Amino acid sequence: MNLSQYPLLLWPPAASAIAQETDWLILAWTALALLLVAPVFVGMTWFAFHFRAGRNVHRGVREGRNHLLEVGWMVIPFVLTLIFFAWGARVFDEDWHPPAGATEIHAIGRQWMWKFQHPGGQSEINDLHVPLGQPIVISEISQDVIHSLYIPAMRIQMETLPDRYTRLWFKADRPGVYRMFCSEYCGTDHSKMDGELYVMKPADYEAWLAHAGTADSLAAEGKVLFSSYGCAGCHLPGATVRAPSLAGVYGNPVPMADGGTIVADDSYIRDKILDPDARKVAGYKQIMPSFKGQIPEDRLVPLIAYIKSLGAPNAEPNGEPTP
Amino acid sequence: MSPSDTALRDPLTPRPTLGRPDDYLHSEHTLRSWLLTHDHKRIGILYLLSITFFFIIGAIAAGLVRLSLIVPNGMIFSNDTYNRLFSIHGIVMVWFFLIPSIPNTFGNFLLPIMIGAKEVAFPRLNLLSWYIFMVASLFTLADVVIGGVDTGWTFYAPFSTTFSSAWVVPALIGVIVVGFSSILTGLNFVVTVHTMRAPGMTWFRMPIFVWTMYATSLIFLLATPVLTITMLLLLMERGFHIGVFNPAIGGDPVLFQHMFWFYSHPAVYIMVLPGMGVISEVVPAFAQRRLFGYRFVAYASIALATVTFLVWGHHMFVNGMSEYASIAFSIMSFVVAVPSAVKVYNWTATMYKGAIKLRTPMIFAMGYVGLFVVGGITGLYLATLGVDEHVHDTYFVVAHFHYIMVGGTSIAFLAGLHYWWPKFTGRMYPEPWGVVAALFIFIGFNATFFPQFILGYLGMPRRYHEYPPEFQILNVLSSVGATILGAGYLFPMIYLVWSLRFGDPAPANPWDAKGLEWTIASPPPEHNFARVPQVDFEPYDYSEREQRT
Ligand SMILES: [Cu+2]
Ligand SMILES: [Cu+2]
Numbered sequence: 001m002n003l004s005q006y007p008l009l010l011w012p013p014a015a016s017a018i019a020q021e022t023d024w025l026i027l028a029w030t031a032l033a034l035l036l037v038a039p040v041f042v043g044m045t046w047f048a049f050h051f052r053a054g055r056n057v058h059r060g061v062r063e064g065r066n067h068l069l070e071v072g073w074m075v076i077p078f079v080l081t082l083i084f085f086a087w088g089a090r091v092f093d094e095d096w097h098p099p100a101g102a103t104e105i106h107a108i109g110r111q112w113m114w115k116f117q118h119p120g121g122q123s124e125i126n127d128l129h130v131p132l133g134q135p136i137v138i139s140e141i142s143q144d145v146i147h148s149l150y151i152p153a154m155r156i157q158m159e160t161l162p163d164r165y166t167r168l169w170f171k172a173d174r175p176g177v178y179r180m181f182c183s184e185y186c187g188t189d190h191s192k193m194d195g196e197l198y199v200m201k202p203a204d205y206e207a208w209l210a211h212a213g214t215a216d217s218l219a220a221e222g223k224v225l226f227s228s229y230g231c232a233g234c235h236l237p238g239a240t241v242r243a244p245s246l247a248g249v250y251g252n253p254v255p256m257a258d259g260g261t262i263v264a265d266d267s268y269i270r271d272k273i274l275d276p277d278a279r280k281v282a283g284y285k286q287i288m289p290s291f292k293g294q295i296p297e298d299r300l301v302p303l304i305a306y307i308k309s310l311g312a313p314n315a316e317p318n319g320e321p322t323p
Numbered sequence: 324m325s326p327s328d329t330a331l332r333d334p335l336t337p338r339p340t341l342g343r344p345d346d347y348l349h350s351e352h353t354l355r356s357w358l359l360t361h362d363h364k365r366i367g368i369l370y371l372l373s374i375t376f377f378f379i380i381g382a383i384a385a386g387l388v389r390l391s392l393i394v395p396n397g398m399i400f401s402n403d404t405y406n407r408l409f410s411i412h413g414i415v416m417v418w419f420f421l422i423p424s425i426p427n428t429f430g431n432f433l434l435p436i437m438i439g440a441k442e443v444a445f446p447r448l449n450l451l452s453w454y455i456f457m458v459a460s461l462f463t464l465a466d467v468v469i470g471g472v473d474t475g476w477t478f479y480a481p482f483s484t485t486f487s488s489a490w491v492v493p494a495l496i497g498v499i500v501v502g503f504s505s506i507l508t509g510l511n512f513v514v515t516v517h518t519m520r521a522p523g524m525t526w527f528r529m530p531i532f533v534w535t536m537y538a539t540s541l542i543f544l545l546a547t548p549v550l551t552i553t554m555l556l557l558l559m560e561r562g563f564h565i566g567v568f569n570p571a572i573g574g575d576p577v578l579f580q581h582m583f584w585f586y587s588h589p590a591v592y593i594m595v596l597p598g599m600g601v602i603s604e605v606v607p608a609f610a611q612r613r614l615f616g617y618r619f620v621a622y623a624s625i626a627l628a629t630v631t632f633l634v635w636g637h638h639m640f641v642n643g644m645s646e647y648a649s650i651a652f653s654i655m656s657f658v659v660a661v662p663s664a665v666k667v668y669n670w671t672a673t674m675y676k677g678a679i680k681l682r683t684p685m686i687f688a689m690g691y692v693g694l695f696v697v698g699g700i701t702g703l704y705l706a707t708l709g710v711d712e713h714v715h716d717t718y719f720v721v722a723h724f725h726y727i728m729v730g731g732t733s734i735a736f737l738a739g740l741h742y743w744w745p746k747f748t749g750r751m752y753p754e755p756w757g758v759v760a761a762l763f764i765f766i767g768f769n770a771t772f773f774p775q776f777i778l779g780y781l782g783m784p785r786r787y788h789e790y791p792p793e794f795q796i797l798n799v800l801s802s803v804g805a806t807i808l809g810a811g812y813l814f815p816m817i818y819l820v821w822s823l824r825f826g827d828p829a830p831a832n833p834w835d836a837k838g839l840e841w842t843i844a845s846p847p848p849e850h851n852f853a854r855v856p857q858v859d860f861e862p863y864d865y866s867e868r869e870q871r872t
Contacts, residue, residue, distance in 0.1 A: 009793040012781045025709050026780070033700045036664075040671050040696055044689055047674035048681060053611070059676045070616050073668045078661050084707050085657050089650050091709030096646050111486065145482040146576060148641065148716060152782025155713035159642040161577065162481065163570030166643040179791060183716040183784040185475055187482060188402050191787035 015153040015174045015199060021091055022155040029084050036077050095156060098169035102135035106218075106301045109140065109147035109160040109182065112189035117301050121221050122212045126195030128180065129212075130172060131205035137169040139266065143297050148184035151197055157183050165267050172199040222306025225299055229291065243288065244281060247310045255282040269304050346749065346846040361446035364847060367432030368747065369453055370423060375816075377419035377460060378733075380468075384412035386809060389771075389802040397789040405788040406473040407489070413476030414467055414494065418501055419460045421732055422590065425597030426543075427456070427508055429739050430536045432747065434512060436840045436847065437533050439521025439856040444514040452507040455500060463497025466490050475786060477587075480568030480579040484560040492561060499554045502547045505593075509543025512536055521839075523858035527621065530838055530862050531614060534621045535600030538628035542589045542596075545632070550586035553579070577642050584635035592631045594728055596624060598695075598735030599666055602688050605738050606670045608836035609685035610677030613863045616669045623662035630659045640711045649708060656706035663699050667692060682834075683757030687738035690765045694730025698723060701776065719779025722772045730768055737764070737815065744819065745829030749846040752826060756818040763811030770804025837864050 014020045051057060105128070106117040116138075117123045130136050140149055140160040149168065150157035153176075158168040160182075182193035200208060216224070226232050234243040250269070253261040257280035262268055271278060273295065276288040295303070347364045350356075357365060387408050391399045400408065435443050443449050466472065470490030474483040483491050516537050520529070557579070559565045566572030568579040607614045614620060636644060636652030670692055679685070701723040704710050714720065737760075744752050774797040783794050790798070832841040839856055840847075 006793045008796045009781055010777060022709055022713055025707070026704065029704060029707065029710070033703075037696050037700065040667055041693065043671045044674060044692060047610075047671075047677065048679050048689065051610075051674065051677050051679050053678040053680045059678070069672075070619050070665075070669075074619075074661055074665055077664055078657070081657055081660070081703060082654075084703075085654055088707030088709035088711075089653060092640075092649065092712060093646065095709075095712060145486050146479060146642075150716070150782065150784060152713070157641050157712060157715060161643060164576055164643065179782065181782065181784045181787075185477075185479065185482070185716075185786040187473065187486060188406065190406075191397070191402070191784075191789045 012152050013174070013176065013178065014155070015172050015176060015178055016155075016170050017173060018091060018094060018170065019153060019155040025084070025087055025091060028087075032080060032084070036080070095168065098137045098167070099135050099171075102137045102169055103131075104137045104139055105130070106298075107138050107140045107149055107160065108143060108297045108301070109149070109186075109193075110143035110297075111145065111187055112182070112193040114149070114180075114182075114193065114195055115298055117218060117298065118209065119218050119305070120209055120213060121217045121302075122209055123298075124212065126193075127198065128195065129198045129200060129205060129208050131202045132172055132175050132199055133202065135169055135171045137167055139165055139167045141165050141297050145186045146184050147182045147186050147193065150181045150183035151178065152181070153178035153197070159184055165270070175199050175201055218302045218305040219309035220306075222302035222304070222309075225295075225303050226306055229295065229303075231303075234288065241287060242284060244284060246307050250308045250310070256280065257282045257286075266304050266308075269307055270300055273300065273303065345849060346844060347849045348749070348846050350849045359450070361442075361450060362849065363431050363435050363443045363446065363449060364747075364851075366449050366453055367428050367430075370427040370431060370456070371747075373453075373457060373460070374420050374424055374428065377415050377464070380464065381412050381416035381420055382809065382812065384408050384415065386805060388412060389805040391788065392790075392798045393802050395790050395792045395795050395798070400788075402788050403471075403473060406475075406786070407467070407471040409786060410472045410475050411467045414472065414498075415464065416728075417476050417590075418498055419456075419463070421594045421728055422505060423456060423508075424594075424732065424736050425601060425739065426512070426536060426539050426593070427452075429532075429601065429743065430508070430512060430539075430597065433743065433840055434533055434536050435515060435519065436843070436851050437530050437838060438516065438519060438524050439839050439852065439858060440515065440519035441850045441852060441855075442519075443511050444519055445511050448507050449511055452504045452511070455507070456504040459497045459500035459504065463494055463501070466493035466497065477583065478554075478557060478579075479583075480557060480560065481571070481574070481576065484557055484567075485569050485571070492558065495554045495558050495561075499551050499558075502551050502554075505543045505547050509540035509547070512540040513544065516540075521856050521858055525858075527618065528858055528860075528862055529621075530600075531603035531617070531620050531624070532597075532600035534624045535596040535603070538624040539593055539596045541628050542593050542631070546586045546589040546593075549582065550590075553582040553586065556582070577639070577644070580639050580642060581635070584638045585632075588635045588638065589628075589631045591724075591727070592627055594732045595663075596627060598691065598732045599624070599663075601735045601739035601742070602670060602691055603666070604836075604838065605684045605688040605742050606673050607863045607865065608742070608834050609680045609682060609688070610674045611680075611835065611865050612673050612675075612677040613861075613865050614669065615672035615675075616665070617862065619665055620669050623665045626662045627659065630655065630662070634659055634706075637706050637711070640708055641715050653706055653708050657703065660699060660703055660706075663695075667696055667699070680834075682741075683752070683754060683761055684738045684742035684834075686758060686761040687734055687741065687764075690761060691731060691734045691738060694726050694734065694765075694768065698726030698730055701726065713782075714779050716785055717779035718775040718783045718785055721785050722775035722779060725772045725775075730772070734764065734768075737761075740815070740819070742834070743840070744822070745833045746840055746845050746847065748823055748826075749829050750822045750826035751829050751833065752815075752822045753818050756814055760811055760814035760818075763807055763814065765811075767804050767806070767808030767811050771801050771808050772804070774798075774801045774804070837862070 014023055108115045114126050116128045142160040142162045147160040148157050149160055154170040156168050156170055158166050176199055178197040180195045180197050233239055234241050235246050249264045254264050255261050274292045276290055280286045347362055391405050472491055472494045473489045474487055556567045560567045566574040568574040570576050603614055634652055634656045636648055637656045640649050741752055741757055778794055778797050783790055829845040831844050
């Protein structure tokens with residue numbers, strides 16, 4: 001499909017069920033809006049002509065205020081619009097919670113390009129290939145300013161923040177090529193920070209992966225980094241210093257030295273690597289050095305993927321991320 | 324007819340210099356008498372001239388932005404030039420036109436007169452406020468035009484503090500300083516309304532314009548300091564690398580958005596409320612009808628000024644803010660629509676059984692209502708979480724707020740300018756030209772901004788220098804509309820100036836309107852009222868006419 005084949009586009013393609021629902025939402029909203037503003041437009045036009053000065057029409061006015069009318073036209077429209085508040089919140093809620101088993105793709109934004117990393121270790125610049133029918137979570141982080149990953153065909157966007165993971169998800173149900181943009185102004189070439197989203201049939205996607213494939217999966221790549229950055233020297237069994245084993249840490253609660261627990265997710269591990277003193281783990285002497293400024297975002301991603309892959313304690317890392 | 328009217332009728336007749344009370348325009352003639360004036364009317368005129376100048380600058384920048392967008396590949400300007408142009412447009416229009424527009428011009432001129440006072444509470448502070456405004460605005464203008472700023476009017480960190488290589492610091496200083504002008508004006512108006520009302524001028528006898536000025540002043544006082552602090556923090560981070568917003572030096576990446584919108588959403592009502600006040604004067608005058616639901620409209624003004632502080636998060640639904648916070652901000656934004664809706668229905672009902680004269684101010688006012696309604700409804704779309712996730716930061720938002728700011732505020736400004744022009748200057752504007760201008764502006768405005776709703780829904784992000792070719796036709800349409808709109812603005816600039824010399828002399832009350840400003844000569848005498856008025860009538864007291872029929 002050639003994206004710019006239309007000289008004039010009036011409605012964007014919708015490539016997911018949520019995108020279609022968003023369209024229905026805005027259309028229904030517009031229907032109600034027209035109903036609510038019709039009295040204003042019709043009334044104003046009609047009054048302007050019917051009651052124009054010098055025209056002899058009945059203008060007898062009853063004195064006194066009409067409280068019922070004044071309260072009524074405040075309350076009834078408000079209650080009607082709340083339908084759309086609720087509907088919008090429902091769609092938002094759905095967008096907020098990706099289904100279990102979604103494939104996680106990492107997006108790293110920086111002035112002025114996107115880098116996407118697939119779980120299999122394949123990475124691509126600006127464009128993104130995804131399989132049809134499979135929920136995709138995109139975990140985003142920025143290396144510099146705030147960007148925002150926007151996929152109009154999915155009716156979704158999420159800001160890409162420095163130092164903080166955000167995510168969006170979608171499940172494409174129409175194959176095709178769609179546009180992606182950076183929607184948060186980020187400087188000189190903001191408008192060139194765009195790309196194309198290829199939604200492919202699963203078989204084609206597999207073929208694409210194989211073609212683009214690197215030798216290593218993301219987790220395997222992370223394993224190499226884990227040694228080269230010296231993490232292994234402390235964290236692997238048999239190390240001379242006392243550091244927690246990272247097997248089974250991901251997704252489980254970690255007791256903190258100052259009391260309380262934190263569930264170890266991507267942000268927790270990222271924070272630990274960059275600023276290990278911020279929250280200390282109970283039962284250990286904090287000797288881990290900070291890697292701030294040494295490990296770029298696109299290497300943190302495989303490192304975290306590796307730690308994530310260290311499923312249960314003592315289990316051999318299999319290189320595949322656990323869902 | 325006052326002596327000044329007879330004197331003004333024929334510009335060639337030498338003006339009698341003795342034996343008549345001079346109006347404020349002719350009491351003194353030197354430049355010095357203007358630059359050192361304490362007269363709230365003259366200060367209003369000074370502001371009128373200044374903001375017109377800034378409007379022209381902002382409009383030229385907008386025109387160049389629209390010029391650039393005629394082609395999708397951005398070949399007309401470089402990317403940095405384009406970014407500077409839209410930043411000039413935003414910064415100048417928001418801070419140096421929209422925010423001071425109605426309060427500092429009409430508010431200064433009319434608020435004291437409308438409550439039967441001879442002055443504002445602090446005349447010298449009022450002049451100081453104008454000087455602060457001029458210094459800050461000219462300084463910022465020089466910076467954004469000569470140096471160049473590429474952050475947009477929103478100054479999002481950490482881009483503005485760390486990554487932009489443009490002249491951000493002077494612009495921040497300018498915005499901080501101009502805030503003090505707003506604060507002083509707000510303070511002045513609040514105290515004036517509290518302490519200077521004429522005998523009998525109770526709160527519920529004040530015209531709605533005064534109510535909206537009061538509400539606006541409260542926002543000036545409560546919100547502007549937050550902006551000052553936010554901009555100071557930006558300065559600290561940019562100038563001294565003190566980490567506040569940039570996580571690389573220990574800041575929080577979304578804190579800036581919270582602080583900025585905590586000011587800037589209320590600032591929307593600084594721009595909207597005064598327009599509502601103007602329309603609430605114009606509609607009753609040209610319908611010769613009491614404003615429908617006066618008390619509701621008055622309360623709604625105060626309600627807006629209050630609830631507006633609770634909705635800033637609707638600018639941040641897609642920045643990772645918690646789901647529950649988003650839902651709370653969404654529903655609060657629905658609530659804030661209620662007082663606005665009240666006003667729209669009330670204006671419409673005011674026209675019912677009126678004796679409507681479709682003069683220029685009324686045509687502008689009706690255009691205002693129509694456009695404001697579209698802006699308001701699309702604002703509710705944006706408050707709807709599921710929709711905002713899609714159209715946030717696209718041209719849909721651009722179209723929405725231009726319907727509010729241009730379709731709303733600046734059209735209300737034109738409505739008020741034509742309505743009170745006879746009072747300000749003692750001259751009538753040429754009516755047919757007024758109608759022509761109103762039509763050009765209405766058509767041009769819709770042609771410019773309606774296509775942008777579609778562009779936004781299609782997914783065109785805002786602040787895009789280059790865009791995909793399938794968006795071109797709508798962009799060209801929008802640029803053509805902007806040309807018509809620009810022509811529409813040129814008309815009043817020409818014929819209003821023309822009317823100063825050649826317009827018909829204005830009687831004290833050309834519209835048969837109610838309100839104290841219409842009981843004194845046009846232009847008003849230097850001290851407004853020869854005798855302090857005794858107010859023993861309700862506002863919008865058009866019952867005389869109502870009983871006639
Ligand atoms: Cu960007
Ligand atoms: Cu807002």
